[in-house]
Amino acid sequence: MDETTSRPKRALVPDTKAALEDIRQTLSQLVGYHLRRASVYDMNGAVAALEAVDARPITMSVLVSIVEQPGRTSADICRILAIKRANIVGLLQALESRGLFTRRDDPADQRLQRLYPTPEGIEAARHWLSLVQAHEDRILARLSAGERAELRRLLALVWADERTEDG
Amino acid sequence: MDETTSRPKRALVPDTKAALEDIRQTLSQLVGYHLRRASVYDMNGAVAALEAVDARPITMSVLVSIVEQPGRTSADICRILAIKRANIVGLLQALESRGLFTRRDDPADQRLQRLYPTPEGIEAARHWLSLVQAHEDRILARLSAGERAELRRLLALVWADERTEDG
DNA sequence: ACAATATTGTTATGCAACATAGCAGTCAAT
DNA sequence: ATTGACTGCTATGTTGCATAACAATATTGT
Numbered sequence: 359m360d361e362t363t364s365r366p367k368r369a370l371v372p373d374t375k376a377a378l379e380d381i382r383q384t385l386s387q388l389v390g391y392h393l394r395r396a397s398v399y400d401m402n403g404a405v406a407a408l409e410a411v412d413a414r415p416i417t418m419s420v421l422v423s424i425v426e427q428p429g430r431t432s433a434d435i436c437r438i439l440a441i442k443r444a445n446i447v448g449l450l451q452a453l454e455s456r457g458l459f460t461r462r463d464d465p466a467d468q469r470l471q472r473l474y475p476t477p478e479g480i481e482a483a484r485h486w487l488s489l490v491q492a493h494e495d496r497i498l499a500r501l502s503a504g505e506r507a508e509l510r511r512l513l514a515l516v517w518a519d520e521r522t523e524d525g
Numbered sequence: 526m527d528e529t530t531s532r533p534k535r536a537l538v539p540d541t542k543a544a545l546e547d548i549r550q551t552l553s554q555l556v557g558y559h560l561r562r563a564s565v566y567d568m569n570g571a572v573a574a575l576e577a578v579d580a581r582p583i584t585m586s587v588l589v590s591i592v593e594q595p596g597r598t599s600a601d602i603c604r605i606l607a608i609k610r611a612n613i614v615g616l617l618q619a620l621e622s623r624g625l626f627t628r629r630d631d632p633a634d635q636r637l638q639r640l641y642p643t644p645e646g647i648e649a650a651r652h653w654l655s656l657v658q659a660h661e662d663r664i665l666a667r668l669s670a671g672e673r674a675e676l677r678r679l680l681a682l683v684w685a686d687e688r689t690e691d692g
Numbered sequence: 693a694c695a696a697t698a699t700t701g702t703t704a705t706g707c708a709a710c711a712t713a714g715c716a717g718t719c720a721a722t
Numbered sequence: 723a724t725t726g727a728c729t730g731c732t733a734t735g736t737t738g739c740a741t742a743a744c745a746a747t748a749t750t751g752t
Contacts, residue, residue, distance in 0.1 A: 374644055374648075377647050377650075378592070378647065380654075381654055384654045385654070387677075388654075389673060389677045390567045392677055392680035392683075394582075395680075396560060396681075397561055397565075398564075400557045400684075401561060425545070425548060426549075431700075432701070440562070441739085442739070442741085443701070443702080444741085445738080445739065447702060447703085467747080468746080469747050469748065470699095480544050483548055484544040484551075487548055491555065498556065500685065500686075508675065509683075510559055512676045513556065513562075514559050516559075516563040516667075516676075520566050583709090599729080609710070610731080611730095611731075611733090636718050636729040636730075638730075
């Protein structure tokens with residue numbers, strides 16, 4: 359990777375015609391814009407779908423993390439979901455006050471509170487997920503089952519190295 | 526139908542085993558989570574890439590909108606990018622103070638200010654886009670050219686009806 | 693053994709993105 | 723001629739997310 363790409367020096371006088379060509383060419387390939395628009399669009403729908411149960415997407419993700427693997431700590435979940443420890447406190451308090459999970463001190467490490475779902479928590483996770491899935495069925499109606507799977511695979515590939523890099 | 530058959534009634538007490546099965550099944554199909562993670566990951570990189578030129582992704586999008594089709598109004602751009610009119614004011618002021626576009630009153634409709642890029646604006650759009658594209662080449666390294674095109678197509682399909690619905 | 697360092701859960705606080713409400717000026721329509 | 727709609731703009735509120743710091747506990751290095 360050269361730091362200074364050796365370009366023919368049309369740098370002094372900008373060739374607006376060639377620049378416009380460059381711009382259209384680049385624009386036609388950009389995926390980040392569509393990624394953003396699709397994500398925002400999807401998130402808005404997910405938020406709306408979860409309003410019925412007084413939860414947000416991040417709330418559901420935290421609960422699902424507990425249900426998926428009981429005994430996780432809040433720090434575990436923060437690492438998994440890439441959120442800050444400071445910001446999970448309120449989410450956990452809300453879930454706990456609704457009786458969806460319980461905290462149990464780790465006997466071997468007194469810093470840790472291990473989190474275990476209640477039966478109500480498991481049922482809530484199932485229900486909330488079903489709401490989100492119904493929303494996705496709506497938003498992905500234009501995609502075949504195969505295309506959905508492919509989209510999922512490609513997206514997972516995009517952020518796959520977020521962990522491996524410096525996570 | 527037959528109430529007398531000796532089958533366990535799992536309607537009253539939620540069957541946690543079946544619920545967990547449901548949850549795993551749904552989780553394996555969810556695309557929204559990956560959409561969000563990929564988008565955030567990409568945005569972080571895009572923000573970093575544009576810091577070198579003291580711009581943000583939304584700033585670039587506005588400038589590109591002007592360059593792409595000179596004569597657009599700020600309200601036009603707001604509709605295209607799905608941002609509020611109140612929030613484009615500062616972005617335009619920043620771009621204008623850097624001499625990247627100029628405003629010209631519409632002679633036929635005195636409410637409108639039509640926006641036209643300067644040569645410097647066109648060059649900046651090209652340069653900024655190249656920075657973002659370099660970032661995308663990094664973040665999409667695991668995808669083939671065909672996969673990138675497919676991802677782009679599928680994402681465009683996802684938010685395609687944002688316009689057609691109630692936009 | 694013990695000092696230095698790291699981790700957990702938590703509070704307090706700042707910030708930046710984004711939405712809402714309202715304005716005066718202009719246009720369109722019946 | 724009034725009513726409604728649109729533009730560019732100011733002011734303001736909400737909120738998601740980040741930083742900084744803390745006490746308690748655990749781990750590491752020497």
